[in-house]
Structure formats: C-alpha cells, structure tokens
C-alpha cells in the first residue's frame with residue numbers, strides 16, 4: 001500500500017500543463033512522460049481469468065471455472081455441501097445441526113466442527129473479514145438516535161439482551177464487541193420498535209438487523225401457522241422474517257451471514273433471487289423457511305405461485321432500500337408489503353438500513369414504518385475515514401494508461417474497478433487480460449452462474465481484479481479489497497459513497513481512486529463535501545469544476561437523485577424538518593464513544609402532535625399513494 005501511495009504522489013496533479021478545468025493539472029499518460037513503456041500485469045502469467053473463458057465454462061486451470069458455485073451459495077450446506085475428508089457424517093452437517101423449539105424452550109442442535117470451520121473459518125483465514133486496526137475508532141463516530149423513547153444503547157455483546165446461542169455464534173465469528181449501529185439496533189428491536197438506520201459502509205449493518213431479529217426469534221420460537229393452512233395441497237413457506245435486498249449477490253451474502261448466526265438454532269434461512277432455477281428454490285422452501293432473504297422480483301413470483309405466505313411475518317427488513325427503489329423495484333415492494341397477506345405496519349416490525357438515505361426514501365418510511373427511531377451513525381451518506389481517497393484528473397482517452405499505472409503500483413490485495421456500462425466492463429476486462437492481469441467482470445448482462453463464478457474467483461484471489469458495473473456497488477463484503485478504482489465516476493454521489501465503501505471495511509484501511517474529468521462536473525460539489533468531511537485532500541480542479549458548473553458551463557449530465565451539483569440533503573431524520581408537527585421537541589439521543597446516549601432535547605412535549613402525525617400511518621397503503629409522489 002505504501003508503494004501505491006508513492007505512485008499516487010508521482011501521479012500528482014502538478015505533473016505539467018494539461019487541459020483540465022484548472023488549466024494545469026491533467027493526467028499525463030506514461031507514454032508521454034517516459035517514453036511509452038507499459039507496465040506489465042501483476043502475476044504476469046496470463047492465467048486466463050477471462051470472462052470469455054468463463055463463458056465457455058472451460059476451466060483453464062481447472063480450479064474454479066468448472067465447479068458449480070451456485071449450488072453452494074443457494075442450497076445451503078445442509079443438503080449440498082460436501083462432507084470432506086474429515087467431514088461430518090450424513091446428518092452432521094445436515095438437518096441434525098438445526099435446533100428445535102419445544103414447549104417454549106430453544107434446544108440448540110449439536111455442534112459440528114467441520115461445519116463451524118466452513119461457516120466461520122479458521123482464525124486469520126483471509127477469506128473471512130477480520131476487524132482491522134481502526135475498529136475501535138468506530139466508537140468516536142457521533143451517533144444520533146431520534147424518535148420517541150429511544151432505548152439506551154448496549155455497550156457489549158451480552159446475554160441478555162442477546163440469546164445465549166446467538167452469543168455463542170457471535171463468538172465463533174470472532175466479533176468481540178458491537179459496532180455503533182449494532183449497539184443501538186439491538187435494544188431498539190428488542191423493545192419492539194421500528195428502525196431506520198443509516199451507518200457508514202462496512203460498519204456492520206448486516207449484524208445490525210440480523211442480531212436482534214435472530215435473538216428475538218431464538219427466544220420466542222416459531223409463530224403458529226395460520227388456520228386452514230393444512231388443507232392446501234401445496235406446501236407453503238411461512239417465514240417469520242423477510243429481508244429484501246436489491247441484488248442477487250447481496251441477497252446471497254446476507255444469506256451466508258444468516259447461516260452463520262442461525263447455526264444450531266431452530267431458524268432455517270433460505271434465499272430466493274432471480275436468474276436461478278426457481279424449482280430448486282421452491283424445493284428448498286418446502287423444507288421449511290423461517291428467515292427468507294429475497295430480491296423483490298423473485299419473491300413476488302413465488303408469492304403469486306402461492307409458494308410463500310407472509311402472514312407470519314414479524315420482521316421485515318429493507319436493506320439498501322434506496323437502491324431498490326432506484327432499480328425500479330417500487331411496484332414489487334409495494335405489492336409485497338401492501339398487496340399480500342403481510343401484517344400491517346404496527347403489527348410487524350420494520351427495519352430499513354443503508355449508508356445513504358435520500359429525502360425521498362425517508363418519506364417512503366412514512367408508509368412502511370410505524371413510530372420508528374431514526375438512527376444515524378456519523379453524517380448520513382458520509383464516507384469512512386478508513387478509506388484514503390484520491391481524485392485524479394484523467395481525460396477519457398487517457399484512462400487506460402492511468403489505470404495501468406495504478407495497477408502496476410499496487411501489488412497486494414484485491415482491486416475493484418467500477419465502470420458505467422456493461423460494454424465497458426467487458427472491454428476493459430479484455431484489455432486487462434491482454435495486459436496479463438488476472439481480471440474478471442461482473443455486470444447485469446452476464447448469466448447468474450457467470451456472475452457467481454466471477455465473484456468466487458475474486459473472493460478467492462484467483463482473479464485479483466474485478467471490473468464491475470453498479471451491480472457490485474452495494475453491500476458486497478469482500479475481504480482484502482484494498483483498492484477501489486472509479487474508472488468512470490457515477491452520476492450520483494450516493495453511488496460513489498457505496499462504491500468506495502467496498503474497501504476500508506470493519507476497521508480495515510483501504511484506498512479509493514477516481515478518474516475525474518469534465519463529464520463528472522455534476523458530482524464535483526458532492527465530492528468536495530465528502531472529501532472535506534472525511535479529512536481528505538481536495539484537489540483544486542474539483543473547485544474549478546464547481547465554479548464552471550455554477551457559471552452554467554454545461555457538460556455532463558445532471559446529478560442524481562440528490563440534485564444538480566449537490567449531495568443529498570438528508571443529513572438527519574427528515575421528520576425534524578417538519579416543524580409544524582413539533583416532532584423533534586421529543587426524546588432523542590446523541591452520543592459517541594460509550595454509546596451511553598445522553599439525552600438530547602430532553603422533553604417529550606412534542607408527542608401530542610407527532611402522535612397524530614404517526615396515526616395517519618394507520619392508513620398506509622390507503623392514501624399514501626396520493627400523498628407521496630415517489631410511488
């Protein structure tokens with residue numbers, strides 16, 4: 001990484017005159033600077049980590065292209081995973097590992113060493129994310145929790161409030177203490193409240209919803225099946241918890257996390273997503289499903305086929321809700337929440353999690369959440385200081401050379417390269433392979449098995465470069481990603497936040513480099529705000545670009561949802577801005593460090609009015625369409 005930092009210095013903006021907006025800080029390709037010698041690929045052995053080879057399904061090295069990673073990620077270990085040489089007997093890793101809930105008591109399944117190794121890894125196994133040197137710094141991030149009667153945060157993982165079995169599983173995962181979002185979410189959910197939580201990328205939001213939901217489920221056991229269910233000729237799944245996620249990869253990843261923390265419990269997790277064989281998913285659902293992770297489209301499909309009922313749902317989690325709406329899942333989500341048999345807000349608990357919450361998404365919360373607590377760890381949409389950000393001025397035609405320079409300077413860890421189009425992802429991957437780099441690609445035009453193989457290769461380090469479109473921007477937690485390169489910047493600053501958040505996770509450090517030029521003027525302002533806030537260097541050309549934009553200099557598309565040239569305005573709970581409701585005279589907590597949650601505001605005077613505001617929510621689904629243009 002130090003070498004990379006040095007190389008960054010060499011790519012300094014003051015290299016010489018150019019045609020950047022500031023007139024003197026453009027990137028100079030190597031062939032101009034030093035006579036055209038191109039840097040060779042890391043590894044330099046052209047092992048053919050090629051999407052074309054992937055397409056042929058023809059294992060060049062026989063190690064990963066040939067295997068069917070799909071089966072391991074979807075079916076779960078209880079029926080497909082190999083038993084290995086020293087593996088368990090049939091039934092050891094199979095159904096015997098599940099616990100039971102008998103007469104109000106949770107009886108955990110047997111322990112199984114081989115399965116534990118598979119789920120939790122050996123200590124220091126690089127395939128499993130371990131917390132980094134800056135993990136404790138999360139405690140310094142200011143936390144604000146607003147809403148009525150915000151519960152006191154916990155400071156440690158303890159039982160109570162967490163169920164004993166969950167504590168054991170948390171220990172197996174080598175988690176020693178909760179992250180800020182977990183410190184708050186655990187008591188909030190335990191007390192039956194709804195939650196909208198915003199915390200920086202890589203700061204443990206998945207545990208933030210899984211821990212309390214599982215802990216409660218372990219303690220309360222399965223819900224009774226609704227009446228008349230036995231008469232159906234089809235076996236339906238009646239999950240108690242439903243987690244919606246925008247992409248198949250993220251759904252799979254949440255499922256994998258759920259497998260860890262449900263280990264030996266009565267809670268059987270399942271995952272369903274599009275692009276995979278629905279019959280296999282149905283078969284798996286028929287074996288029972290207490291916690292369902294799903295992408296909205298596939299869940300709708302299964303609901304329409306009568307394979308799932310939502311009548312027993314106690315917990316609904318919307319992970320990366322803003323992205324789901326961006327992707328056009330709005331009608332499906334509304335149908336799932338409002339048009340089927342799910343209990344209404346107030347009778348279920350609803351949790352929304354993301355690192356960014358634009359205002360329009362916060363308004364959505366009015367429809368889905370009831371009397372919720374808004375939690376923000378740091379400023380909404382901020383980036384982690386664990387990520388060192390570099391912005392280089394690079395014209396489009398010089399990007400390939402600049403990329404080669406960067407790659408030749410970094411020789412450890414995995415690098416994720418974001419581009420805007422699927423075509424560009426393929427083109428750049430081909431280019432990198434030609435340069436002897438071990439690259440693969442992930443984007444929406446690849447088949448599901450190709451996408452899974454690409455991710456698998458990247459996770460295992462067999463391909464150390466992954467060229468990706470926005471499909472990989474959200475939520476993916478891949479250990480040892482040390483560098484994220486925005487070869488093409490996104491047009492929405494929130495997308496930039498999520499993309500660079502693939503590095504610098506769980507207290508680890510990482511580097512993010514972006515190629516900026518006139519076409520990206522629309523996010524210059526947002527970037528300056530982000531960089532300043534995260535104590536990063538702000539190059540002059542960004543300020544020049546802002547000035548040029550404000551003079552109406554044109555160029556580049558308009559900004560994303562956040563609006564032209566600016567970041568999302570949602571730095572806090574949007575209900576606060578509704579001063580007529582007198583909403584925020586109420587009880588909030590603001591804390592950092594110990595999470596002790598000193599009172600903020602401190603009086604409850606506002607709740608007469610705010611209660612009436614919330615009571616409108618009982619009509620959600622009825623009039624919300626009219627009042628909320630987002631839908």
Ligand SMILES: Nc1ncnc2c1ncn2[C@@H]1O[C@H](COP(=O)(O)OP(=O)(O)OP(=O)(O)O)[C@@H](O)[C@H]1O
Nearest residue numbers: 129175177178179201202203204205206475477506
């Ligand atoms: N309490 C903890 N102690 C140590 N590591 C943790 C803890 N909680 C989560 N982690 C690890 O931190 C990493 C990031 O967690 P997670 O993927 O939940 O982040 P996130 O906030 O959801 O990120 P994103 O916004 O990108 O989705 C994971 O590898 C997870 O295993």
